[in-house]
Amino acid sequence: MRPDLRRVAGAVVPAGFLLGFLDFVWIKYVPAPFGDLGNSSAVWAVAAFAFGYWIRAGRLRAAVAAAILLVIAVPSYYVAAALIQNDDWAVIWAPSSFLWMAFGVVAGVAFGIGGTWAHDRGRRRIAGLALPGAVLFAEAALHLNRIGHPDYGTAPIWDALINTALGVLVIALAARANRQRLLAVAAAVPLALAGFAAFLAAGFR
Template sequence: MRPAPDHRRVALVAVLGGFLLGFLDFVWIKYVPYPFANLGNSSAVWAVAAFAFGFWVRSGPVRAAVGAAVGLVVAVPSYYVAAALIQGDDWAVLWATTSLIWMAFGVLAGVIFGVGGVWARGSGWWRVIGTALPAAVLFAEALVQARRINHPSYGIEPLWNALINAVLGVLVVALVGRTARQRLVALATAVPLALVGFVAFRLASFG
């Protein structure tokens, strides 16, 4: 088993990874065709990025939490930098209240899912919960999208977004889980966690 990365490498990946996440997220939205372009507008995808960071860190939940939070916070202004450079958006958005709110959500998601990535490499129920977390947030966002199907403002389009998120949730568990039993248990655990996540999305006015 490879040793966990040192603090300097963790810090470098957090900052550089966060910048790339935000910048490339905007590029994805602008140039990738529908319905996959909508993944760029996905809060769940950013949460999964924080999970991936924690999974890469492998040990030290505090390091994973801080690094993932830093990455998501950096990603927010990076996204708006891309918007300003590519399509001439107002630079003032970088320090607007909405940006600060997104950064605050980034800290919260970074802590939860960064630690979840470390748990996914652990043992027992910690591993199950950690493995289930990225699927749960993708499933929760799929539920938010499913609620919009046939709404006058959306029509049938949210169906494709919900299906993509659901499939991605299953794929993440398939990749992270080590055995068929672990994957099945993690998927089963992801369902009630997704309901909690759905309520959280609603309270945060994301759906």
């Protein structure tokens, strides 16, 4: 059953706050390699996809709601950092924070719509199902690109494995049939290559 507009509006603000706040808590207290997921842009993109998937229909509604979700999560993350480890409150309105919010708008629109596509039919459904896996695979490729860098040690290998496993898992959970799962995983590979290029173009290394 599709949630109505009031439920969506009532859920997006607390969901965005929890995403940012709990993300910092995860980074702070969960040991590596799983703690590294707290620094994952792909995980936030998957959260936007999940919100669009929950909304079920209405691409505009999903795009706006998922973008708001990620925008709210950014200052919430820095609020957690200030409360838990006494970081400077000024970071909340620093230029870097607004840059992350801009990334959040782009990712929220793309993956929020992708979440609604996952309930559609034909190629659109496969593309929607492939998106969350693709962004996790793209981030896995980013981790693999760091192998051999002295600042990372063996962490990139574990991070890449975890991202890849999560990419397969999220597709398996969102799809309703094995054929959909196989097609979505296959479609996620070229999308992941495009995503990897986009990560590099955006300055992720």
